[in-house]
Amino acid sequence: ALFASVRTAVAAAAGNPMPAFGTSVSTFAEGDGAGEGSGEGEGGTEPAEPVEPGTQNVADMTEAEKVAEAEALGVTVDSLAAASVAQLQAIAHDSADPVQVRLSQLIFGNHTGDDVDGKPQFDGNGSTALAAAYAARYEYLQGELDKIGTTPVQDMTDNQKVAEAEALGYSLAAIAGMSKEELLTLTHDSAEPVKARMSQLIYGNYTGDDANGKPLYDGNGSATLKAAVEKRLSDLGISDTDPSTMAEQEKLAEAAALGLTPEWISSATYQQLMELSPDSDDKAAQRKAQLIFGNVVGRNENGEPVYDGTGSTTLRNAYNERIDQIMNQVGTNGYSEVNWHNSPYHDFGVVRIARASISGYIWEDTNHDGIWAAGEQQMFPNQPITLERYWWGVGEDGTMGWILDTGFKANAVTDGDGYWHFDDLEVAGRRNIDGKQTMVLYGYRVYVDDLPKNYGVTLMNQGSDANADSDLDEMTKILDPADPQGGMIVLAEPSTEHAYAEATDNGVYLVGPDGTAWVIRSGVDSEHNDTGLVPFALASIGGKVFIDPEKDGLKGDTWESVPGHTVYLERMVLPVAVDSAANPTGSNVLGGFGFNGRDYVATSLKELGAAGVEPLSGWQAVSSMETDENGDYRFDGLPMVDDQNRPYIYRVRTTMPDGYEWVPMNVGGELVDGWHGDNSNDADDSDMYHTVGGSAADASSASMAVLGYFQAGRTEPNAYGQTYNFLTPYNWVPEVSRPVDFGMYKTPDPDDPTGPKPLPKPGRDPLDEITVWLPHLPITGDNSCNWLLVLAAGSLILLLVARRRSKKEEEEQAQTQE
Numbered sequence: 101a102l103f104a105s106v107r108t109a110v111a112a113a114a115g116n117p118m119p120a121f122g123t124s125v126s127t128f129a130e131g132d133g134a135g136e137g138s139g140e141g142e143g144g145t146e147p148a149e150p151v152e153p154g155t156q157n158v159a160d161m162t163e164a165e166k167v168a169e170a171e172a173l174g175v176t177v178d179s180l181a182a183a184s185v186a187q188l189q190a191i192a193h194d195s196a197d198p199v200q201v202r203l204s205q206l207i208f209g210n211h212t213g214d215d216v217d218g219k220p221q222f223d224g225n226g227s228t229a230l231a232a233a234y235a236a237r238y239e240y241l242q243g244e245l246d247k248i249g250t251t252p253v254q255d256m257t258d259n260q261k262v263a264e265a266e267a268l269g270y271s272l273a274a275i276a277g278m279s280k281e282e283l284l285t286l287t288h289d290s291a292e293p294v295k296a297r298m299s300q301l302i303y304g305n306y307t308g309d310d311a312n313g314k315p316l317y318d319g320n321g322s323a324t325l326k327a328a329v330e331k332r333l334s335d336l337g338i339s340d341t342d343p344s345t346m347a348e349q350e351k352l353a354e355a356a357a358l359g360l361t362p363e364w365i366s367s368a369t370y371q372q373l374m375e376l377s378p379d380s381d382d383k384a385a386q387r388k389a390q391l392i393f394g395n396v397v398g399r400n401e402n403g404e405p406v407y408d409g410t411g412s413t414t415l416r417n418a419y420n421e422r423i424d425q426i427m428n429q430v431g432t433n434g435y436s437e438v439n440w441h442n443s444p445y446h447d448f449g450v451v452r453i454a455r456a457s458i459s460g461y462i463w464e465d466t467n468h469d470g471i472w473a474a475g476e477q478q479m480f481p482n483q484p485i486t487l488e489r490y491w492w493g494v495g496e497d498g499t500m501g502w503i504l505d506t507g508f509k510a511n512a513v514t515d516g517d518g519y520w521h522f523d524d525l526e527v528a529g530r531r532n533i534d535g536k537q538t539m540v541l542y543g544y545r546v547y548v549d550d551l552p553k554n555y556g557v558t559l560m561n562q563g564s565d566a567n568a569d570s571d572l573d574e575m576t577k578i579l580d581p582a583d584p585q586g587g588m589i590v591l592a593e594p595s596t597e598h599a600y601a602e603a604t605d606n607g608v609y610l611v612g613p614d615g616t617a618w619v620i621r622s623g624v625d626s627e628h629n630d631t632g633l634v635p636f637a638l639a640s641i642g643g644k645v646f647i648d649p650e651k652d653g654l655k656g657d658t659w660e661s662v663p664g665h666t667v668y669l670e671r672m673v674l675p676v677a678v679d680s681a682a683n684p685t686g687s688n689v690l691g692g693f694g695f696n697g698r699d700y701v702a703t704s705l706k707e708l709g710a711a712g713v714e715p716l717s718g719w720q721a722v723s724s725m726e727t728d729e730n731g732d733y734r735f736d737g738l739p740m741v742d743d744q745n746r747p748y749i750y751r752v753r754t755t756m757p758d759g760y761e762w763v764p765m766n767v768g769g770e771l772v773d774g775w776h777g778d779n780s781n782d783a784d785d786s787d788m789y790h791t792v793g794g795s796a797a798d799a800s801s802a803s804m805a806v807l808g809y810f811q812a813g814r815t816e817p818n819a820y821g822q823t824y825n826f827l828t829p830y831n832w833v834p835e836v837s838r839p840v841d842f843g844m845y846k847t848p849d850p851d852d853p854t855g856p857k858p859l860p861k862p863g864r865d866p867l868d869e870i871t872v873w874l875p876h877l878p879i880t881g882d883n884s885c886n887w888l889l890v891l892a893a894g895s896l897i898l899l900l901v902a903r904r905r906s907k908k909e910e911e912e913q914a915q916t917q918e
Contacts, residue, residue, distance in 0.1 A: 167230065177230060254318070458522045470562030485520045586612075592622070643834065666726050666755075668721060750806065
């Protein structure tokens with residue numbers, strides 16, 4: 101009675117009479133309890149032991165008692181939610197099966213009679229939960245049955261047909277798990293309307309039989325559903341015979357039955373060939389792979405299958421030939437557009453060439469130690485980076501080495517965080533070597549093309565952490581990590597299983613430098629190829645203006661400060677000739693690269709003028725200041741080079757106040773090349789140079805350069821054209837025992853020409869006590885000159901005394917004669 105209203109419509113839609121529902125399902129436990137297939141087919145469980153129905157009036161039972169008894173009879177809320185139409189209809193008060201009668205009572209209550217339409221009536225004393233589950237399932241099934249046949253299949257899309265089949269319990273997944281017998285019941289003349297409708301949804305409308313009595317259809321069914329049914333039938337009919345026991349012709353015959361022929365392989369796409377795998381979800385594809393390659397005998401370290409090679413030789417040759425055709429479709433970049441290659445495990449499968457990336461940062465190394473510390477956050481954007489690719493092979497000289505891939509070059513610039521990267525780089529590829537496509541290992545080289553203005557390169561490969569050091573070689577512009585492979589960055593994974601003798605360039609394992617072996621199906625990103633840059637250092641020049649009471653050119657312990665005295669800082673560019681390639685040339689160019697400030701000024705200035713004559717032109721004023729209360733002055737933040745990286749030389753100039761004299765300079769040393777002193781008294785002597793600009797009152801220091809020593813010596817400019825060490829200054833300041841001091845002597849009072857005579861000091865030349873009032877000669881302060889003056893003066897005095905005595909004797913003799 102519940103389903104009477106839908107029978108006619110369902111039967112009309114399906115083109116078949118609607119059969120009455122059977123009552124063969126005694127309890128849900130006897131069926132699968134999950135389909136809408138009326139309980140037919142395979143997959144049921146073993147029948148449960150018979151359970152006697154209860155006799156207690158349901159009106160006197162609790163909800164829990166009703167639910168428990170129903171469960172004992174094989175019905176639960178969950179089983180009702182999955183029941184078929186037949187299972188629901190079998191639960192009836194007038195059933196011949198006492199179990200179904202009792203279930204009716206437990207669900208609906210006691211039967212109280214029928215209404216005028218013959219519909220059974222109940223007192224509602226059944227289980228509320230069971231009644232609700234029954235009603236929900238019935239409503240759902242009624243809705244699904246109402247869908248059958250409402251739209252002709254020719255007016256439906258493929259998706260609509262698949263959706264209706266799923267609603268009827270025939271999803272693609274369900275079809276893939278059905279038995280052959282179940283699939284063969286889906287016919288146009290089935291007595292079950294759902295199966296008849298499924299025939300329409302799969303094949304289309306029935307149009308008659310052929311001469312052999314085989315049904316014909318108009319083809320308006322779902323191509324998706326039809327393919328799923330055919331695939332399942334094919335899977336169920338696939339042989340599992342070991343190919344090693346089959347003759348070649350047997351393998352070819354079975355393969356042909358599955359649609360696998362040499363002709364099909366010769367035109368197959370790459371994707372179609374890849375689908376022939378033992379790991380495929382398609383059983384036919386699995387069998388096809390077995391007929392080509394043989395049995396799977398194991399898995400390699402990446403889980404890929406290893407075959408025994410017992411498949412068809414004919415099919416395998418066709419497969420290899422087609423793979424080679426696809427692989428040899430070389431693009432304009434000089435390497436295969438399809439990044440796959442033969443696998444050595446079976447010579448017929450394929451293994452993907454891995455891809456990886458190279459990246460790094462450019463940062464400011466503030467302390468010039470070559471290690472990227474946590475507090476160093478200054479990064480460099482917009483710095484150009486170039487990537488080159490090489491391949492490992494036999495060079496023109498017949499030896500193995502890295503060969504430049506002239507068809508490849510990539511460029512990048514650093515982003516706002518100083519980060520650069522090259523992604524999707526192949527670890528290997530195919531090259532045409534002697535007319536044959538050969539797999540080769542790739543190596544990459546990264547160049548930092550240029551440096552930001554006024555920056556140099558820090559020390560490379562310092563410390564033990566390869567992720568925190570700088571990798572840039574300033575002599576080549578190449579990023580050279582701590583563990584390169586013949587100078588290259590190799591992105592393939594190093595092999596831990598194959599030594600040199602085992603690596604045979606067979607596709608998965610490729611030979612590299614020094615007998616290394618590389619797995620090219622696995623890539624390893626190369627990160628932290630970093631560059632540390634150091635700003636050009638700024639130098640300092642400082643010293644003291646002092647009064648030298650002893651006039652010996654040394655401060656000693658008796659010096660007096662000269663506060664408020666003005667000193668001037670001047671500089672000039674050290675002239676450097678260059679050739680057409682902007683390389684330094686000429687006789688006034690430094691002859692070595694280990695020069696510091698003092699050394700190279702002497703070498704470079706000696707040809708600018710006559711020995712001992714300081715050049716007077718080209719000096720430019722930089723700054724001036726007054727000495728402090730201690731007579732000290734200091735100029736900081738001095739650049740070592742100009743904007744063309746030509747070195748500056750500096751000098752400090754001042755003017756002697758009235759009533760003073762300059763003391764000797766550089767006492768205790770000798771002039772080198774006529775330009776600077778070399779002695780151990782730098783911290784104690786006077787460094788002024790007399791007669792600047794023709795005035796005896798003007799003086800300056802000797803020329804000073806501020807370029808420092810190289811920490812690691814080199815004999816040529818770096819790859820960025822930087823000739824000198826711009827990163828470590830050569831300062832002229834007291835704290836490094838290299839001050840630039842000016843010593844003066846206060847001129848004695850004219851009324852006392854000899855002036856005060858200081859007490860002699862231990863270890864001093866006794867002549868100093870005699871000649872202290874004599875001015876020392878400029879530049880050297882050599883006392884030998886004073887000796888000559890004393891002797892000359894003594895001789896003159898003796899001559900005067902002798903002449904005066906002679907004259908007196910003459911006068912006395914004359915008087916006597918008178």
